[in-house]
Amino acid sequence: MREALAALTTRGRAFLAAGGTAFVCAVALGFDELLRVGALLVLVPLVTAWFLGRSRYRLGLVRSVTPTLVAAGQQSRVSIDLTNDGRMPTGLLLLEDQIPYVLGTRPRFVVDRMGPRWKRSVGYLVRSDVRGRFTIGPMKVRLSDPFGMVELDRTFQSTSSLVVTPRVVPLPVVPLSGAWTGSGD
Numbered sequence: 001m002r003e004a005l006a007a008l009t010t011r012g013r014a015f016l017a018a019g020g021t022a023f024v025c026a027v028a029l030g031f032d033e034l035l036r037v038g039a040l041l042v043l044v045p046l047v048t049a050w051f052l053g054r055s056r057y058r059l060g061l062v063r064s065v066t067p068t069l070v071a072a073g074q075q076s077r078v079s080i081d082l083t084n085d086g087r088m089p090t091g092l093l094l095l096e097d098q099i100p101y102v103l104g105t106r107p108r109f110v111v112d113r114m115g116p117r118w119k120r121s122v123g124y125l126v127r128s129d130v131r132g133r134f135t136i137g138p139m140k141v142r143l144s145d146p147f148g149m150v151e152l153d154r155t156f157q158s159t160s161s162l163v164v165t166p167r168v169v170p171l172p173v174v175p176l177s178g179a180w181t182g183s184g185d
Contacts, residue, residue: 007151011149013045019037022038045150049149058085059154062080062081068161070163081121082122093110093114093143094110095142096139097124098139099136100134103162104127109122140156
């Protein structure tokens with residue numbers, strides 16, 4: 001619950017502040033209707049934070065990189081299969097894969113509601129002009145409620161690797177005439 005309260009958005013905090021202010025004004029001025037409005041404004045973010053903090057989504061992620069070995073300047077495709085293994089449907093999910101800056105910008109995806117046992121697939125291309133071994137991942141998932149009061153971040157621990165080798169440049173044919181005759185410099 002503490003994690004969910006810390007994850008309140010600006011809208012959620014504004015609702016709490018407005019509800020607290022309305023509650024104090026209702027008590028000071030003696031307006032019962034304003035007291036009900038203040039209680040509602042305070043309860044909506046608190047109930048939303050409690051519900052989102054208590055929900056245990058069981059999400060699975062499989063990432064595959066094809067091909068895993070490329071020459072500099074060539075593209076590689078990253079495919080992500082996201083599954084909802086739990087019995088609860090998910091809300092709106094924001095996925096962000098962590099990749100090194102030399103592979104491009106961090107890919108972001110918005111995945112709509114996923115029912116129980118559903119599977120979604122997304123993919124993106126990466127390209128590097130610099131050789132080396134690069135780690136792709138981990139994936140960050142941001143859970144949000146429909147009202148925009150609370151946003152929780154979860155992170156998958158799995159990573160994949162991509163190896164970028166130097167470009168192969170064909171060399172021109174050089175005649176070796178002096179070496180065959182036994183003379184030369």
